[in-house]
Amino acid sequence: MRIMRAEQFNLAREVEYGTPEQNESVRGIVEAVRTRGDEALLELTEQFDGVQLSAAQLRVTDEEINAAYDRVEPDFLDALRGASANIRAYHERQRRQSWMDVQPDGTVLGQVIRPLKRVGVYVPGGKAAYPSSVLMNVIPAQVAGVPEIVMVTPPATGGKPGIDPYILVAAAEAGVKEMYRVGGAQAVAALAYGTESIAPVDKICGPGNIFVALAKRAVFGAVDIDSLAGPSEIAVLADDTADPVYVAADLLSQAEHDEMASSILITPSERLAEEVSVEVERQLVLLPRAAIARESIDRHGAILLVDSLQAGIEVVNRMAPEHLEVLTADPMSLLGSIENAGAIFLGPYSSEPVGDYFAGPNHIIPTNGTARFSSPVNVDDFIKKSSLISYSREALLRDGAHIMTLARHEGLEGHARAIEVRLEKEAGAAAVDAAAQQTIKGKKA
Amino acid sequence: MRIMRAEQFNLAREVEYGTPEQNESVRGIVEAVRTRGDEALLELTEQFDGVQLSAAQLRVTDEEINAAYDRVEPDFLDALRGASANIRAYHERQRRQSWMDVQPDGTVLGQVIRPLKRVGVYVPGGKAAYPSSVLMNVIPAQVAGVPEIVMVTPPATGGKPGIDPYILVAAAEAGVKEMYRVGGAQAVAALAYGTESIAPVDKICGPGNIFVALAKRAVFGAVDIDSLAGPSEIAVLADDTADPVYVAADLLSQAEHDEMASSILITPSERLAEEVSVEVERQLVLLPRAAIARESIDRHGAILLVDSLQAGIEVVNRMAPEHLEVLTADPMSLLGSIENAGAIFLGPYSSEPVGDYFAGPNHIIPTNGTARFSSPVNVDDFIKKSSLISYSREALLRDGAHIMTLARHEGLEGHARAIEVRLEKEAGAAAVDAAAQQTIKGKKA
Numbered sequence: 001m002r003i004m005r006a007e008q009f010n011l012a013r014e015v016e017y018g019t020p021e022q023n024e025s026v027r028g029i030v031e032a033v034r035t036r037g038d039e040a041l042l043e044l045t046e047q048f049d050g051v052q053l054s055a056a057q058l059r060v061t062d063e064e065i066n067a068a069y070d071r072v073e074p075d076f077l078d079a080l081r082g083a084s085a086n087i088r089a090y091h092e093r094q095r096r097q098s099w100m101d102v103q104p105d106g107t108v109l110g111q112v113i114r115p116l117k118r119v120g121v122y123v124p125g126g127k128a129a130y131p132s133s134v135l136m137n138v139i140p141a142q143v144a145g146v147p148e149i150v151m152v153t154p155p156a157t158g159g160k161p162g163i164d165p166y167i168l169v170a171a172a173e174a175g176v177k178e179m180y181r182v183g184g185a186q187a188v189a190a191l192a193y194g195t196e197s198i199a200p201v202d203k204i205c206g207p208g209n210i211f212v213a214l215a216k217r218a219v220f221g222a223v224d225i226d227s228l229a230g231p232s233e234i235a236v237l238a239d240d241t242a243d244p245v246y247v248a249a250d251l252l253s254q255a256e257h258d259e260m261a262s263s264i265l266i267t268p269s270e271r272l273a274e275e276v277s278v279e280v281e282r283q284l285v286l287l288p289r290a291a292i293a294r295e296s297i298d299r300h301g302a303i304l305l306v307d308s309l310q311a312g313i314e315v316v317n318r319m320a321p322e323h324l325e326v327l328t329a330d331p332m333s334l335l336g337s338i339e340n341a342g343a344i345f346l347g348p349y350s351s352e353p354v355g356d357y358f359a360g361p362n363h364i365i366p367t368n369g370t371a372r373f374s375s376p377v378n379v380d381d382f383i384k385k386s387s388l389i390s391y392s393r394e395a396l397l398r399d400g401a402h403i404m405t406l407a408r409h410e411g412l413e414g415h416a417r418a419i420e421v422r423l424e425k426e427a428g429a430a431a432v433d434a435a436a437q438q439t440i441k442g443k444k445a
Numbered sequence: 446m447r448i449m450r451a452e453q454f455n456l457a458r459e460v461e462y463g464t465p466e467q468n469e470s471v472r473g474i475v476e477a478v479r480t481r482g483d484e485a486l487l488e489l490t491e492q493f494d495g496v497q498l499s500a501a502q503l504r505v506t507d508e509e510i511n512a513a514y515d516r517v518e519p520d521f522l523d524a525l526r527g528a529s530a531n532i533r534a535y536h537e538r539q540r541r542q543s544w545m546d547v548q549p550d551g552t553v554l555g556q557v558i559r560p561l562k563r564v565g566v567y568v569p570g571g572k573a574a575y576p577s578s579v580l581m582n583v584i585p586a587q588v589a590g591v592p593e594i595v596m597v598t599p600p601a602t603g604g605k606p607g608i609d610p611y612i613l614v615a616a617a618e619a620g621v622k623e624m625y626r627v628g629g630a631q632a633v634a635a636l637a638y639g640t641e642s643i644a645p646v647d648k649i650c651g652p653g654n655i656f657v658a659l660a661k662r663a664v665f666g667a668v669d670i671d672s673l674a675g676p677s678e679i680a681v682l683a684d685d686t687a688d689p690v691y692v693a694a695d696l697l698s699q700a701e702h703d704e705m706a707s708s709i710l711i712t713p714s715e716r717l718a719e720e721v722s723v724e725v726e727r728q729l730v731l732l733p734r735a736a737i738a739r740e741s742i743d744r745h746g747a748i749l750l751v752d753s754l755q756a757g758i759e760v761v762n763r764m765a766p767e768h769l770e771v772l773t774a775d776p777m778s779l780l781g782s783i784e785n786a787g788a789i790f791l792g793p794y795s796s797e798p799v800g801d802y803f804a805g806p807n808h809i810i811p812t813n814g815t816a817r818f819s820s821p822v823n824v825d826d827f828i829k830k831s832s833l834i835s836y837s838r839e840a841l842l843r844d845g846a847h848i849m850t851l852a853r854h855e856g857l858e859g860h861a862r863a864i865e866v867r868l869e870k871e872a873g874a875a876a877v878d879a880a881a882q883q884t885i886k887g888k889k890a
Binding site: 075076078079080082083090093094099101107108109111112114116117127130131132166202203221223224228243245246249250252253255256257283286287288289293331332335338339341342343344345346347348349350351352353354355356357358359360361362365368370371372373374375376378380384385386387388389390391392393395396399401402403405406407409410411412413414415416417418419421422425426 | 520525535539544552556557577611647668673688691695701728732734738780784786787788790791792795796798801806818820823825830831837838840844846848856859861862864867
């Protein structure tokens with residue numbers, strides 16, 4: 001693994017938004033489903049997934065879900081349930097309350113917090129079908145109180161018809177009651193605009209290939225979407241006290257994801273740098289996904305030397321990594337200076353997979369530097385807020401003149417008159433004058 | 446104003462995303478500023494605003510801001526300060542705390558909440574320069590704790606060089622310390638990528654013309670952006686008890702915004718429908734912006750008759766209006782059934798301009814049905830959350846087997862090994878076996 005000075009490393013990464021041809025293809029698919037509904041959906045499913053379905057077969061039946069339970073190992077189910085409970089507990093702490101501010105004059109202001117009504121979760125097929133991601137998308141929506149959570153997933157796994165039973169079990173465990181065997185851009189379009197068989201949703205989330213990502217962008221506005229994830233990243237900030245075996249294993253756990261994944265060690269310790277470099281080589285060759293990890297480490301991995309931990313934190317803050325591990329003598333003491341990182345793992349026992357699978361925090365985390373301004377998936381992503389204004393007569397008589405002043409300044413006489421007709425009616429024309437006088441007095445005081 | 450049955454009204458509205466030529470033009474502008482910085486910024490400012498500036502002249506000076514104070518009327522300043530105080534108070538109630546969950550085994554999980562570091566607020570020039578919108582964009586960011594808030598606004602007002610003094614005063618009152626005389630797509634690009642004179646930001650918000658909107662879309666990903674606003678909308682839900690004069694005035698205050706604005710009355714009362722229709726005609730001709738209001742009312746306005754208030758609420762929920770006024774005998778009793786509305790105004794004294802200018806809630810509210818899944822501008826728009834995981838040794842020994850089970854199921858052996866190396870080292874290879882045994886026992890139990 002290459003070792004270099006932090007200054008020599010280029011933090012900028014390019015984001016992939018698809019070729020013009022891919023965008024064109026997705027637009028066609030979305031438009032077809034939007035205008036022709038189920039008919040187009042079934043045609044496209046046959047074309048892309050090689051599976052012929054009737055509209056009645058789109059929905060996954062309870063029998064299939066029950067059969068899936070018989071096909072998963074008990075230790076998988078145990079682990080899944082343990083993870084679910086932790087994820088639920090962590091996200092429960094994020095729930096928010098509507099609030100009201102009841103003022104002495106009788107005015108009530110507030111914020112009404114409500115869950116979205118219907119959310120669609122996309123789950124990819126094939127090797128990218130991760131039960132853990134099903135939990136991470138569904139549970140926050142459920143904790144938010146979303147009453148209708150719908151899963152869509154391609155009707156075939158690895159070329160064979162049928163949905164991965166682990167995915168069905170994960171969705172059922174997370175509480176999904178409505179599942180459809182449909183994938184790709186056509187599934188996203190169906191969720192956004194609805195078809196005869198699938199009712200439209202308010203938000204679509206979940207990972208997918210480039211066509212799914214482009215389809216989400218295309219329907220954004222008609223529905224909400226989650227953010228588009230880039231390749232996964234880890235930054236490890238470590239000092240002399242870190243165990244090079246742990247550091248190397250954690251870097252490799254990121255690198256095995258895909259060739260574009262990025263694993264970066266930042267350290268002021270030349271000794272640790274050397275040891276981790278050697279250890280990465282030793283561990284890498286033993287991995288089943290060694291070829292992928294090799295390419296990731298060679299192309300996007302690096303060990304960056306810095307003058308101090310504080311200098312290392314500056315690199316971290318510029319990088320805004322998806323995952324940050326802090327393996328130093330006193331990691332908690334550095335928390336206050338970490339400005340940008342999606343998820344922060346402190347200390348030797350907080351290996352990234354602890355968070356990927358089990359601890360409770362969400363594993364869907366902003367990538368590509370967007371942790372500067374965005375957050376891991378959380379309960380707030382599935383709520384909306386409405387402002388509440390119940391102004392009292394007294395307050396309107398008191399504030400009317402100010403409101404009219406501001407409206408008239410902006411050339412919006414109609415706004416001013418909406419207040420004026422009330423002042424006149426409530427207290428007679430005299431009140432309008434009185435309100436104006438009050439303002440003038442206020443100025444002099 | 447036309448009266449019809451609610452079923453006959455088409456709720457769908459088209460969203461404008463610019464012509465291909467406009468998109469192309471914006472891409473060129475953004476790329477020029479991104480690659481050539483100040484040089485391109487100054488060229489484009491001369492080209493589009495007709496103002497020749499040096500880089501040193503981009504920043505608005507303290508002298509200009511002080512001079513602006515001398516040019517605004519005292520009653521404007523009073524009203525502005527009253528509005529600012531209310532907006533600040535309302536948004537202060539939205540502030541959130543980081544939290545930690547300290548578990549008995551020593552594990553600490555949490556969510557670290559931090560403000561964005563640097564936010565750019567776009568303020569349009571000319572007639573669309575609304576001081577109230579400056580407050581509504583800046584104050585939530587400030588309450589969130591954003592340390593650097595930057596305003597950009599075109600260098601000329603109505604063809605003449607110089608920035609509207611009311612805008613400068615509003616920004617100064619809201620607490621903006623850094624202002625630049627630059628507008629259009631070029632200003633958005635400068636905020637997103639930075640130039641020699643303007644440091645890049647983390648988020649860009651504020652309204653603008655189609656070029657500004659398209660530029661925001663183009664830079665999204667490099668920075669965060671606020672949502673793209675459509676034409677303004679009001680729905681008034683009213684019964685027999687509503688005053689037709691108030692209702693008509695409120696509908697017109699929306700209609701005067703622009704020809705695309707939409708004003709809808711929903712009522713089970715035929716009498717009210719007739720009276721409001723007449724009253725709208727009477728009040729409309731008296732407005733300075735009568736021509737705009739006329740077109741808005743004729744093209745996008747309607748009085749919709751429904752069988753009951755409950756049926757009216759269903760129409761409201763499908764519409765998801767930006768603004769909803771409830772003028773009924775007991776408006777609070779309907780609050781629970783209002784699922785979709787950006788801002789809810791209850792009762793006869795809560796005319797929409799009360800919220801547009803003064804009460805405190807934000808006046809930047811989701812349009813075009815997006816209140817189904819999004820919220821008025823609020824403090825959360827200017828924070829980000831980082832997950833915190835500090836796992837204890839005890840917890841890792843306890844949960845390690847589950848984590849390895851899930852990782853191995855997903856084919857991510859490197860993830861499992863990151864846990865395994867720790868279990869081996871912390872407790873010897875026996876611990877790995879013991880953990881596996883525990884899992885098996887757990888299954889049998």
